[in-house]
Amino acid sequence: MTPIAATVREYLMGLQARIVGTIAQKDGGMFVSDAWEKGPTEQLQGHGITQILENGAVFERAGCGFSHVRGPKLPPSATQHRPELAGAPFEAMGVSLVFHPRNPYVPTAHMNVRMIVATPANGDPVAWFGGGMDLTPYYGFTEDAVHFHATCREALQPFGAELYPRFKTWCDDYFCLKHRNEQRGVGGVFFDDFSELGFDGSFAMLRSVGDAFLPAYMPVVERREHMVYGERERAHQLYRRGRYVEFNLVWDRGTHFGLQSGGRTESILLSMPPLVSWSYQHQAEPGTPEHALTHEFLVRRDWLT
């Protein structure tokens, strides 16, 4: 392991532990922790720790995974902006999470922070970072979206005022269900191939994003978790969760590529909701909160002005 990789790994494993600890405390339920290894094959060897809480009081399914893989040849798809590194030995590591709450008033959250380091034959290691977080409500609350975005902006502020608007737009572009002409949620921030602040600056930015997840999400959970709901809200939540499945299996590059290229299925599919419904041409009545969700929240909007 390069010294760079050891440093980042330590941060990522600590982040996973902190997040899982906070969620377990909030929920009262237990995470199962599953250490896995994959390979070695000619293409890849890796290991990880998958932690998951199922059927909790607050979270119906909450998965948080750390993974660290190594391979002799960086796939071209991993280096769109650095074609000269394709084929170099590499390491990739990251923490990824998706939390599906039980109460339909509590939004689903996703966060991911990752680093890739490639070591070309005649040169020093090159590292770059990617990740972000986004929020997917089933019932829209402006103050939740504003809080989430404000926390993201604050986390990025020390690294340049232009980062938040740039990463916010990137997130909107990415988390879009093109076959529905719908955004997955109210967005957040997303970035990839990031190294423009040098290793120290870029890694500091990654940490700032990772550290911001709990402050961005937990106040929203606490504000909504005791709201009373019934069958109508539950049915709406199950239906909307279908969109999460559609996005992840059809559009999400990580999921799609991971499944098609022999990644660890059960860890990749941590993001799947616990219970989901589909029905034909389901449409909410104008004037209802279910209608407001798609028309006022799942659209590109500037939440901070």
Added chain:
Amino acid sequence: MTPIAATVREYLMGLQARIVGTIAQKDGGMFVSDAWEKGPTEQLQGHGITQILENGAVFERAGCGFSHVRGPKLPPSATQHRPELAGAPFEAMGVSLVFHPRNPYVPTAHMNVRMIVATPANGDPVAWFGGGMDLTPYYGFTEDAVHFHATCREALQPFGAELYPRFKTWCDDYFCLKHRNEQRGVGGVFFDDFSELGFDGSFAMLRSVGDAFLPAYMPVVERREHMVYGERERAHQLYRRGRYVEFNLVWDRGTHFGLQSGGRTESILLSMPPLVSWSYQHQAEPGTPEHALTHEFLVRRDWLT
């Protein structure tokens, strides 16, 4: 419309009507019939009739769609074996169905029959056919798989004894969840780019396959629909339905391509089950029928020997 297209269209619409009529009678519930149009755009214009029964007594979700689209330029992906026709004006039409029963002992069924006709600038129209049917049980019964396959073989027999084994293998190759190393179900038959019997012979074969669907499936439905089940079987069914979603959204070329290229989302997603669950590392105990399903039924097997 070419005379060829008019003939095939008449057959397909009749087939849809017969199948929907039989299913509605069996269920006692009502299909909603939804006529839609798409375009015209520069790439495509089309229309169709989507018929769907939701929340029925026997079928929890049963969708059967007819569609007919026309375009000025055949996409290269539609003509893997006929590169010389790429770019020619074309028509495509088909009937596609997926039936998700309520009782976990009744298998899910899928059937599709379709034709593409291309008319190159200096030549006569060229038509080819594709389709097939396959069965996805939640509890395995050898006699059901044997009956389904025997009916498929019988339908193909008049057109050559080699067709059934060829199309059976094609089906196994296609309906495979590579990320799980699991077959989607017990298979059936599948074919594409088929014109080797000339138009008349190939179309006769298509009709024979389409006509065989009800005789292949309905006896299985009738044998299983009154079997008593409880929470355990229901939970198993919901979990296994997740595999259906994974296959269709990740691997099925028609679904994936349709969603990514601007097809009609709600018609494409007729195949989605009504209610689905995911859970981490779910594994059945050896010795149970749930374990037998994956180990004895969702594997490549010759059902007719």
